[in-house]
Amino acid sequence: MVGYTETLSDPSYRGQILCFTYPSIGNYGVPSQKELDEFGLPKYFESDRIQTRGIIVNNLSNVSSHWSCKKTLDQWLYDEKIPGISDVDTRELTKKIRSNGVMNAKIVMDGSEYRNNERFDYDSYNFMPEVSINQPTYYGKESSAPKVVLIDTGTKFSIIRNLLRIGFQVVRMPWDTSIDQILAHNPAGVVLSNGPGDPIVCKQTIETASELIERSIPTLGICLGNQILALAGGAKTHKLKFGHRGQNKSCLDLESNHTIITSQNHGYGIELDSLEKTDFEIWFKNIDDHTVEGIKHSEKPVIAVQFHPEASPGPDDCLYIFDKFKDLVKTHGIVAS
Known part of the structure; x- marks a missing residue:
């Protein structure tokens, strides 16, 4: 509407x-x-x-x-x-x-010269060069504010907006940024953004995420970032038969036992059973189909959600996820390179 x-x-x-x-x-x-x-x-x-x-x-x-x-x-x-x-x-x-379930489609005009049987393989296509930036971009004016690196795998402006709102400077970096390039900014924490496509194709981002977990760097994953962190931690992902898209998806916060209304847009998810062999545990679950909507590491300051805490469009029930991330940064201090 x-x-x-x-x-x-x-x-x-x-x-x-x-x-x-x-x-x-x-x-x-x-x-x-x-x-x-x-x-x-x-x-x-x-x-x-x-x-x-x-x-x-x-x-x-x-x-x-x-x-x-x-x-x-x-x-x-x-x-x-x-x-x-x-x-x-x-x-x-x-x-x-x-x-x-989700299916391929095309819009064609009757009699169009472009009408053909060419198929587009969405699942194997790497969208990152199309949606990510090519070089670091800086946001925020307060030089004394803690700095967060945002790995851009197709970020929404509202993620940047909310990180600035809670008092961070933001360095937005390309999807294939290495751990050394991240640490060169001496960040207080790292955020893995949302984005399109199968997380499996983001191999460089998964490698970097593995290093973030290993080094105990405070990290927040959102949507695609949630799946990338799960893969980095040893879990598996799969394509959902019915993607979650809309502004009114109910999720249960297993930590507080509260139900929140979320904005969602994803066609892939984390396999629940695969989390058992990792150090991640389920944090949120979808009330409709019981799929994984968020994870947190049992020992490291690493959290992730499948929905969009920044919403836009949608409700602001889950803006507190950004505050959770800020608390992790405060608790675990500034990361030194």
């Missing part, structure tokens, strides 16, 4: 066609990408462009009305050359996906 500007600009959706189940999309238009928040980040977007390969809607609203509206959704898609299709019964399509 709301949140399509944040969702379409979420790098975790790279390579996917997004189907909206709410009947009418685009009624409040698209705000300005030039409007920034107090941290200098785009206020209404999660990256600098649309990340999906296409979108499917039932009714596309060509009349948009909102105080922040600068263009229609259709104009935004046109400007960024992203195809879309409307007048589709998206709820019926969703029923098919719910029965058969």
Whole structure:
């Protein structure tokens, strides 16, 4: 219903066609990408462009009305050359996906010269060069604030925003950053971001994550970062038949026994049984299908969640995850190189 500007600009959706189940999309238009928040980040977007390969809607609203509206959704898609299709019964399509699982798809025009049988192998494709940065980028003005390295495997701006909000400086670094390059910044902690695709293809990031665990560096993994930390610790991951995508997914915090409502966007998960042979234990579980939604190390200051604590769009039930990470940093001190 709301949140399509944040969702379409979420790098975790790279390579996917997004189907909206709410009947009418685009009624409040698209705000300005030039409007920034107090941290200098785009206020209404999660990256600098649309990340999906296409979108499917039932009714596309060509009349948009909102105080922040600068263009229609259709104009935004046109400007960024992203195809879309409307007048589709998206709820019926969703029923098919719910029965058969996630599937490949394409949007083609009748009679188009591009109509062919070429297949795109999403599972083996490495999206990292498309969604990560090429060189370190710095955020935050307080030189005395502790520094956190954010390994960018497709990060959302809201992760950076929340790290700045709780008092960190942030150094955003490429997905294949080595442990030596991280330690050169003398960080107080490290965050592994969200991102698209199968975590198995991020071999360099998994190697770096193994070093973070071994050296007891305070670390937070989010979404793809959760899976990467699990693989680094010896667990296994698998593709979910039904990916978790939406703003109202219920998860149980096994530490507090509280249920929280989370925003999620992932098609892969951690195999629960594989955690038994590792030093990780389950922290959160999904109430609907009982899959792993978070892990924590039994000895090291390493935690990770499968959902998006920064939400955007979504509820702010789980912002406390960032505070948990901050507590780990305080407890375990500044890391020396």
